[in-house]
Amino acid sequence: MSFLVNLALGLLFGAGLVVSGMSDPAKVLNFLDLAGTWDPSLAFVMGGAVLVAFVGYRLVLSRGRPINAESFHLPTRNDIDLRVTAGPAIFGLGWGLGGFCPGPALTALGLGAAGTLAFVPAMLLGMWAARLLADGGLRSRTA
């Protein structure tokens, strides 16, 4: 059951990326090109998504617990450290170079463009390296 719900929510998320234009790197790079061929569309993607999530999270979190889990798993930290500044800076550099962030890159995988097929394995390798570094080495994780 949980598998099917997550599959449906992944489909909805991915369809949202396609409908919004966020899955097209050309549109992302034009959004980021303020001094050139600027396309403001992606501000509307963020606006629509944050608006729905802002209202929806308040409704959902006013429940005692999720439907299929004991409790909500929410980040609680509020401090600004090296990881939460340098990490996004590295991410932003890659995003500006390729026009893909993780969601759209995965969505593009099945369309089979050569650039996507180069990007996604490299992204997964980068994610794996960051996990190892963040978790302090190769040990079995159960959390």
Added chain:
Amino acid sequence: MTEFTPLASTAGGMMIGLSAVLLMLWEGRIAGISGIAGRLLPPYLDKAFPSRLAFVIGLVAAPLAMMAVTGAPVVQTVSSNIPLMVAAGLLVGFGSVWGNGCTSGHGVCGLARLSTRSMVATAVFMTVAFITVFVVRHVIGG
């Protein structure tokens, strides 16, 4: 040039937001793609693995399902500069997981939760991405 699409982009954004809200309702998790995908990689293995895998399968299948339903192709322009895309992929993967989130985890879910860390993270990756495109297109590219 790409066409300005405020209505489609708002509608698509709302679908993304709805998916995030329903994931929170169903199992109390943040819909952060870097977090979900990063925890599919070894040595991670926990009981949420099948759920995360299902979400990623849904993401990958979405444009294919849409093409099957609508009969219209999903149009994309991806750079064919392979070394550039490998470098970009490494940076995006490393930076998003090390920084605990990407456009979805920090940019959508974090901002919606009014998280200070996510506001800082989003401001940083947006600023660096704007500067990167400016340098690539207008300083180097000329």
